[in-house]
Amino acid sequence: MSTNKIIIFLLATTLMACGSKTNTEQKSSVSATQAIVELTDAQLKNSSIETGKLEQKSISSILKLNGKIDVPPQNMVSVSMPLGGYLKTTKLLPGMHVSKGEVIATMEDQQYIQLQEDYLITKSKLNYLEGEYLRQKELNKTKASSDKILQQTEMEYKSQKIAMSALAEKLKLINVNPNTLSENNLSKSVSVFSPISGFVSKVNVNIGKYLNPSDVMFELVNPEDIHLNLNVFEKDVDKLSIGQKVLAHTNNQPDKKHACEIILISKDLSSDGMAEVHSHFESYDKTLLPGMYMNAEIKVSTNKALVIATDGIVTFEGKHYVFEVVGDKKYAMREVTLQNAEEGFTQISFSEAEEISEKTFVTKGAYTLLMKMKNTEEE
Numbered sequence: 001m002s003t004n005k006i007i008i009f010l011l012a013t014t015l016m017a018c019g020s021k022t023n024t025e026q027k028s029s030v031s032a033t034q035a036i037v038e039l040t041d042a043q044l045k046n047s048s049i050e051t052g053k054l055e056q057k058s059i060s061s062i063l064k065l066n067g068k069i070d071v072p073p074q075n076m077v078s079v080s081m082p083l084g085g086y087l088k089t090t091k092l093l094p095g096m097h098v099s100k101g102e103v104i105a106t107m108e109d110q111q112y113i114q115l116q117e118d119y120l121i122t123k124s125k126l127n128y129l130e131g132e133y134l135r136q137k138e139l140n141k142t143k144a145s146s147d148k149i150l151q152q153t154e155m156e157y158k159s160q161k162i163a164m165s166a167l168a169e170k171l172k173l174i175n176v177n178p179n180t181l182s183e184n185n186l187s188k189s190v191s192v193f194s195p196i197s198g199f200v201s202k203v204n205v206n207i208g209k210y211l212n213p214s215d216v217m218f219e220l221v222n223p224e225d226i227h228l229n230l231n232v233f234e235k236d237v238d239k240l241s242i243g244q245k246v247l248a249h250t251n252n253q254p255d256k257k258h259a260c261e262i263i264l265i266s267k268d269l270s271s272d273g274m275a276e277v278h279s280h281f282e283s284y285d286k287t288l289l290p291g292m293y294m295n296a297e298i299k300v301s302t303n304k305a306l307v308i309a310t311d312g313i314v315t316f317e318g319k320h321y322v323f324e325v326v327g328d329k330k331y332a333m334r335e336v337t338l339q340n341a342e343e344g345f346t347q348i349s350f351s352e353a354e355e356i357s358e359k360t361f362v363t364k365g366a367y368t369l370l371m372k373m374k375n376t377e378e379e
Contacts, residue, residue, distance in 0.1 A: 035333040037323070037369045044329055049365035051325055054356055057307045059342045060299040063239060065277070067230035069292045075222040076290075077195050082173040084213045085109035087205050088189055092218055094203055098194040105192040105205075105217065112174060113188050119167040120183060126160045133157040198222040201290065223284050228260055230277040230296055237275050239300040240265055246279045248296040250288075258285060260296070299342075306356075307345040309363040313338070314370045322348065323362040323369050331362060331369050 039047070090105040098104055136153045139145035168178040174190045202219035211217060228248055232240065246260035260279035269275050279296075281288070313336070314321050320338050323331040339347040350356070362369065 035373075036326070037331045037333065037373045038327075039329045039331075039369075039372065041329070043372070047365050047368045049368060050363050051360050052309075052363045053359070054348075054361060055307050055345075056304050057345055058303065059305050059307060059340050059345065059347050061303070061340045063232075063236055063298045063300045065230045065232055065296045065298065067228055067277075067294060067296065069226060069288055069290050069294065070229040070278075071221055071223075071226050071290045075196075075198075075225045076201075077220045077222075078216045079104070079192065079195070079218040079220060080213065080216050081107050081192065081211055082213050083109070083111060083115075083170070084211055084215075085112065085174075085190075087207055087209050087211060087217070089207065090203075090205065090217075092200050092203050094200050096200045098196075098198065098200060098220060100194055100197045102194045103191045104194050106189050107174070107192060107211075108189040110188065112176075112190055113186060115167065115170055115174070116176065116181060116186050119164065119171060119178060119181065120186075122160060122164045122167055126157070126164050129153070129157040129160050192217070194220065196220055196222045198224075199286075221290060223286075226281060226284060226288065226290065227263065228279045228281065228294055228296065230279065231274045232277050234269055234273045234275065236300075237265065240277060240298065244298060244300075246296050246298050248279075248294045250292065250294055254295075258288070258294075259283070262298075305340070305347040306349065307347050308361060310341060310344055310346045312361060312363040312366050313346060313348070314366045316370060320348075321366075321370075323366055325360040325362070333369075333373065 085107040086109055088106040088108045092098070092104055133153045133156075136145050136150045140147065140150045171178045171181065175193060176190060198221045200218060201221045203217075204215070204219075205211065205217045228246070230246075240262060242262055242265065244262045246262060247257045248260055249255070249257055259282040261282060262277060262279045264278040266276040266278075308322060312322055314323075320336050321333050322336050324334050326332045334350065336348040336350055339349065341347070
């Protein structure tokens with residue numbers, strides 16, 4: 001290779017290296033300055049940007065819990081027939097509403113007739129024995145009748161009275177009024193009445209089925225005291241108190257909030273360190289059923305925290321930022337971590353500890369700066 005060619009090759013190599021270095025420096029310069037946004041006077045005038053200092057403000061943290069809807073034992077009733085019998089009629093279906101005292105089924109059995117017959121016969125005998133006892137009592141006063149006969153008559157009278165009282169209570173078990181029972185209204189059928197107002201949760205029978213006294217025919221629920229049973233970790237129990245407000249929602253309708261109030265905090269912990277917290281719904285929703293799972297949020301322990309107006313926060317590529325005022329119409333994009341939010345303010349923290357009390361930040365219109373920055377990058 002000639003000397004001239006060597007010189008030309010070296011010069012070309014040097015120029016290429018210089019050009020590459022210049023491009024790298026330009027890219028580095030862009031990377032270093034792309035977080036700075038500068039507006040013109042016209043842009044600032046047409047924007048809704050407001051600035052101010054960060055504040056120390058009382059803000060509540062949110063405790064998130066889960067649990068399920070429950071009903072206290074006194075509000076859930078199992079209906080059965082104490083003397084057993086065959087189910088003659090019923091129209092109940094799960095979910096139906098019933099009123100207290102409403103006929104929910106009709107039962108029939110031969111033993112019902114026998115019980116009514118025994119009661120009326122016993123009642124008739126009692127009327128006879130009562131008269132005989134009073135007669136013997138008068139005779140005994142004049143010694144026209146012996147003490148032994150009087151005692152025997154009295155014993156028979158009281159025994160019959162006890163038997164009639166026992167039969168009357170058995171009649172009440174099958175919803176037959178002994179005071180209105182006569183030989184003219186004997187019936188092989190008896191009615192089953194709803195003991196509460198509420199809705200049917202279970203139907204365990206069918207027409208014609210024989211039921212033993214221990215068989216549960218229906219399960220009824222009174223929704224007036226339906227409540228939400230939440231599970232809370234041991235470390236969070238002391239953050240809660242009776243009367244605290246709760247907002248709950250189901251997985252199917254997360255946007256539909258149900259207001260509750262804490263009525264009981266369990267003093268016992270389960271084996272996994274959980275305590276039960278019972279809260280009452282402020283208004284009952286018929287779509288909420290016992291056993292349904294729900295999520296809940298409770299505002300707890302208000303503390304002083306560094307906050308900024310929520311309108312001063314932007315989200316970009318999965319991260320959160322605020323804009324610091326660094327000069328005349330110049331704003332630096334600063335990454336922050338978001339924590340609790342309340343009443344238009346959000347608690348934030350910076351990645352590095354620094355003194356920010358004298359610094360000024362954009363509190364409104366932050367998205368205007370974000371759009372300006374993105375447009376600048378695209379240019």
